[in-house]
Amino acid sequence: MMRTLNATVMATAFLLVPVSAFAAEEVSVLELVETAAELAGEEVAVKGELVGDYGFRDDGWMWTQLNGDAYVHEPIREGGLPGGGNTGIGVRMPIDLGEGLDPPGGYRRRGPVVLLSGTWKYHDPERQGESYLEVESLVVIEPGRTLPEKADWMAVTIGVLLIGAAAITWLFRPGE
Amino acid sequence: MSIHGLIGGLTMFAIEALIVASLAIVAGVLSMAILALL
């Protein structure tokens, strides 16, 4: 039943993708990072996970980070392999687009996977040289979800034993 | 830490901020000159 529900949600999301998103060139986050200068000023569509924080500022914009790396679909907490650093870009969107989103990715949390469309601003003179994606439309592809976490009982046991051994050794130390 | 110590510390922090601001102004002037020349 969950699978049917997920498929329905995704199909609905797909149908609701604004026309402007189709007009934009679809690129990956990695391409934006590696060919940042070539894509300056272009209308692009990019998919990834929102991570970190949602910064709702007084100027009407919300800032966050969009990651497009292996950990989006293979989180380390779910057995994904550590294969290098994150690949992310800063994004800003009108506050009304950002409100109501699932919390961003972090520990024990995979943030919402979204398709963002907007203008790639490379060293934008209006923001003193910052590079970021100025978002015009947002579609949630996958909602955010909790990632599993459990205590490492083996480590807890070893740690407690070591501390206990240290305490016993301390108690029976020779006088200083 | 006494109030006197905190005030001394705040003065130290303020001087450091002043140093950064001064260096930033110098950087700004240099940037203007360089961009004008190039």
Place this chain on the structure above:
Amino acid sequence: MLIRPVADDFRVIAFYLGRIFLVVAGAGLLPLTWAAIAREWHPVGSFLVMIGLFAILGVAGIRFAPSESTLNWSHGMVVVAFTWLIVPVIGAVPLLLSGHFGRPLDALFDAVSGLTTTGLSLLSDVDHLASSLNFWRHLLQFLGGQGIILAALSIFAGTGGITLYFGEARDERILPSVTSTARFIWAVSVVHLLFGVTALGLVGWLVLGFDIDRAVFHGLMTFFAGFDTGGFSPQSTSIGYYHSAIFEGVTSVLMVAGAMSFGLHYSLWRGPRRAVFANLETRTILSTFGFTMVLTLLGLAATGVFASVAGLTRHGFFQILSAHTGTGFSTVSSVELAQWGGLGFGGMALAMALGGMGSSTAGGVKSLRIGLTIKTVVNQIRQVLLPEHAVVGTAYRQSGRKHLTPNLTQSVMTISLLYVALYLLGAGIGLAYGIPLQEALFESVSASANVGLSVGVTDPSMPILLELVYMLQMWAGRLEFVAVFSLLGFLYAWALGK
């Protein structure tokens, strides 16, 4: 003739190491408490193991109470060198158990990088790392910047404290006793923590719109990495994550504070303040900063990377400040940094190589040595140009009037040359692996001068030998060689002495 160390030498070393490990075990309680409060249960076990290892080594060490507790120069240097080898090994345990590293050596690399306040990282997926582990990484930078020995000396002094103090690359005695000096250094740090975290937290909350707990988290992590010129950051895009000139401004104040010697802090705090600017060290660092800034701004402007005055100023200034203070924060990606060729690259590499002030948290050759080297060269030239019997003055100002003696000159030149050799060593190994010269040199200087800016060479796929060389560079660079050579001499004497 080399004299082989005897049993009592080992007892003295083990005793002092034991005390230091107990202090570090105590420090480990902080991230453990954080993990428990944040209900991050997976890291709790790893912190318990780490604390247990430090505790058992500590208690075992102090069992070796020596018959005479005098710590001589050689003992002290060996204690320092071993401390800075063993602490990262055990400190890497929580990182390794986090699952964010592909191999154990990578976790050790990050622990060494943290403790030496370098900031190069092989951590995978920092954006999903537990906050308690992020706190531990940044606390390592705080411990390393302050000095693990210093932390221990604040609690116990004892005879030989001064040897340990100097072994950790501090050459200023600010107050009459080592303990009072150590406590003053802590007071300076606490003041910056209070004001820095408050300022950053307020910016994060009121300007950037973060939730208040996240604003404090970001402020605290940025303080640890900024004031201790370490350069780790809680998110993958470094200071570029915040998209805020105000945040960068406050961070810059912390970076400058971190690169200033603690003697300078003393003068600024308790006076006389004006004397500060008469110091050779202050004048040298202002000069080298100005020179490298001009080079970098010229280079960036020539490549057209930043077309506006505001953009060139903001990013050029921040990057060169980050490089010169040895912090390693960045507002651009390492991919982009690698594309800054020519003068831009040259200015930043030179700034990293020159470094901050002595007895600060910064790395590199350091400004007083640079100033004295320049003075020596100028004096030599003057000696040649002036009549044969002319006397060239050797005086300079550094917290009073001092003289450039032949011994001082020799010491300065030796350490400076050793740094240059270290920079070239890493560059050579990088070249051998086919890394282009510009990138190999940049990354090598970054590791040796404990900066942490990266053009992408430092990566989980890097060759193991290169990874080991960078770790050696970070360790030797942080300790400024003396303790390293003392350890090698001690081991050599133990193996071959009579």
